[in-house]
Amino acid sequence: MHxxxxxVTLLLLLASACGVLTGPPVVPVWAQGSAWTKVPTxxxxxxxxxxxxxxxxxxxxxxxxxxxxxxxxxxxxxVMQTSDAIPVDYLTTLSAQxxxxxxxxxxxxxxxxxxxxxxxxxxxxxxISFAARSPAGGxxxxxxxSYHRYPLTLPNVTRNLIAHELGHAIxxxxxxxxxxxxxxxxxxxxxxxxxSDTERFFPLTxxxxxxxxxxxxxxxxxx
Numbered sequence: 001m002h003x004x005x006x007x008v009t010l011l012l013l014l015a016s017a018c019g020v021l022t023g024p025p026v027v028p029v030w031a032q033g034s035a036w037t038k039v040p041t042x043x044x045x046x047x048x049x050x051x052x053x054x055x056x057x058x059x060x061x062x063x064x065x066x067x068x069x070x071x072x073x074x075x076x077x078x079v080m081q082t083s084d085a086i087p088v089d090y091l092t093t094l095s096a097q098x099x100x101x102x103x104x105x106x107x108x109x110x111x112x113x114x115x116x117x118x119x120x121x122x123x124x125x126x127x128i129s130f131a132a133r134s135p136a137g138g139x140x141x142x143x144x145x146s147y148h149r150y151p152l153t154l155p156n157v158t159r160n161l162i163a164h165e166l167g168h169a170i171x172x173x174x175x176x177x178x179x180x181x182x183x184x185x186x187x188x189x190x191x192x193x194x195x196s197d198t199e200r201f202f203p204l205t206x207x208x209x210x211x212x213x214x215x216x217x218x219x220x221x222x223x
Contacts, residue, residue, distance in 0.1 A: 033133065033171045035215035036117075039077040040140070040169075043116030047083050052122045052147050052158050059163035062201045063170065067216070070209055074216035076166070080116060088125035091143045095127035099185075106136050118169055120144065120162070129161055129191070131168035140169045151192035160194035160202055171215050172208055180205055 044056055057079065064075050090108065097104040106112075111119060120142045126149050131142045142165045144158075151157050160181060167182050176187035181202040183189040194202060204212075 033168060033173070035171050035220075036074065037221045038117075039075055040117035041077045041115065042079045042118045042120060043114050044079060044081045044120045044122065045084055045086055045114070046081065046122035048081065050122050050147075052144065052152075052162070053081070055159035056120060056122065056162050058159050059166055059201075062159075062163050063166055066204065067212065070213055071218065072213055072216040072220060073218065074170075074212075074220050076118070076170070082114065084110070084114065086110060086121045086123070086143075088123060091121060091123050091125050092127040094132055094141070095130045095143055098130045098132050099128055104132070104135070107134050107139060107141060111139065111141060114139075118142070118166075120166075122147075124148075129165055131165045142166065142169060151190070151195070154192060154195040156196040156199055157191055157194045159199070161191045163201055164191070167204075167208075170212070172204075172211065175205055175208070177205065179203075180208075182208060 042060065044053065046053065060076050060079060067074055067076075087110075094104060096102075117138065118140050122144050124146045125143075127143065127145055129142075129144045131140060133140050142162075144162060144165070145152060147153070147158060152161065164181055164184070172182050174184035174187065175182050176189070177183050178187070178189040178193045179202065181204055183193065
């Protein structure tokens with residue numbers, strides 16, 4: 001039997017209860033997030049010729065179609081596109097900080113000034129794609145790696161990867177089922193699992209559908 005993780009968890013809980021650990025808990029990148037209290041407007045940051053743009057719109061449509069099927073009034077809002085550049089070095093650093101669960105400062109002025117609530121950056125950088133919420137609240141930034149880099153070179157991956165990060169942006173965490181859209185760390189599944197010769201979106205689990213209905217009930221956002 002593997003008892004060490006259980007013992008470590010119990011020790012952490014006891015330390016927290018006794019006041020040994022202070023400050024806010026570290027929230028893993030795969031943890032469930034917060035619900036929106038308004039319809040978020042979306043800005044896609046990329047040149048107009050970017051081949052990932054159609055997949056981005058398809059991913060947004062997937063979520064709005066799914067939300068409608070679930071009977072919730074929440075939707076992802078209007079989509080705008082801008083060619084304003086976000087430095088690759090910044091996205092690479094933020095990706096590493098999100099992945100390692102390291103605290104990071106609020107988004108720089110170049111991002112804060114963008115008009116959208118949800119910023120999707122289709123980058124030329126080589127980093128692990130991510131979703132990050134502003135520490136001050138408000139904006140969510142999604143960084144998508146270069147389409148010249150594996151596994152975005154595989155068919156059907158880009159649309160599902162963007163849909164996966166949008167799932168984080170609306171409050172879903174990871175699961176451990178490689179046949180599902182939101183599979184991810186600490187499970188071993190990675191975006192190359194989305195490869196398919198058929199254009200399709202991977203599904204949600206029943207638990208994820210229930211969570212969305214809980215976060216965005218029929219009386220949203222007035223509850």
